[in-house]
Amino acid sequence: MVRPRTPLLSRERIVEVATAIVDAEGLDALSTRRLARELGVQAPSLYNHFATKEEIVDAIGDAIVAGVDLSMLGRDPWPQALRSWARAYRSAFRAHPNVVPFLARGPARRPASLRLADAVYGALVDAGWPPAQATRIGAAMRYFVAGSALGSFALGFVDDPSLYEADYPHLRDAHRLAGRHAQVDDAAFELGLDALVDGLERKFPSGGGLGGRHQE
Amino acid sequence: MVRPRTPLLSRERIVEVATAIVDAEGLDALSTRRLARELGVQAPSLYNHFATKEEIVDAIGDAIVAGVDLSMLGRDPWPQALRSWARAYRSAFRAHPNVVPFLARGPARRPASLRLADAVYGALVDAGWPPAQATRIGAAMRYFVAGSALGSFALGFVDDPSLYEADYPHLRDAHRLAGRHAQVDDAAFELGLDALVDGLERKFPSGGGLGGRHQE
């Protein structure tokens, strides 16, 4: 066995391959041995780049959140910014649904998540929302986006009519959802997002339907 | 060692203890050895009551969803029913946040989840929503509720001011969220729920802002 002259590993390459494993088979499938095997090295070599496995998972999460476009925040009017940002956020999450439960635990110390939280909150406060309300809106949006990316609603139904028709009269056609799951989930997300932001607009201080000024 | 004269185990007792383990330490902490130890038996005894570990997890999920009150559906006007149901749904989920990622995979074959899906969908259709919209509303509500129960938004911030003040100007006070996490999350849920249902009311067919009237 010839030892390599140039480094086989880098943090970037480790995170990339680790993400692929988690996406394909879930967080539980990510083990140091498995990861090392796919990288063509032995497991202990990973510890030259990360102190613990948890650091690797943190890095996966940070890379995902770092890909979310935040440019509309503070640029577009807040309702429009909130919509575009929510779509970008969901896209990033949906590409990695197995990581969503981990990401939903909060920003903790991950820089990309803190940047995101800062940008959303800042944009809402700058638009005229009272700080406490801005916090709540940021949280509510995260609830909705995380939930929508956690798993498919439509795919949760089994593609077998006989399961439903007997005992659940209204679900007669539920078995058809699985085949169109992407459209169903996309449409549900858009409907919910629209309702949510519409509903928030009506609550905007001194703007909510009674006229008056906006930004301060 | 005296062998017992009366059964030590039952499906109910197993599910009860298993739920407690998952709530306290997460789904990964649930192992057959651990579960058996807390039940005062040896691991193989569990296989007299459940064929696999997965069946146990299914039973945990079913028991949780079975506790959700559905009585308001089809009784109260749909916006009010949707609100009460969402609160009941969230309460059930929030008591067991570690199970939420599992539950969010969909109703599958779990009877309680199918009853729930049937009741929500049926109530919306009966109220006058077109079937496709009713599906989307059910999905959007689940997104929001699941996301809100997946983990605390407020607890995701570390209670250490120095982490934020330097690099994230708007998060200057974010470290205070952790201490009030229950109130913050409750208020965010209520704000989002209110906005969501308000927004849906405006879309109700023959009520949506063009023709007929409804409350505004």
Place this chain on the structure above:
DNA sequence: GTCTATACGCGGATAGAC
């Protein structure tokens, strides 16, 4: 219905050679 015994593989992490 519960037990003992057991099969067999995977898990994270460390020490120390090269």
Place this chain on the structure above:
DNA sequence: GTCTATCCGCGTATAGAC
């Protein structure tokens, strides 16, 4: 920076005695 060797515990599940 990567390797080999190794520690030690935990995981699901089965066979067969009582």
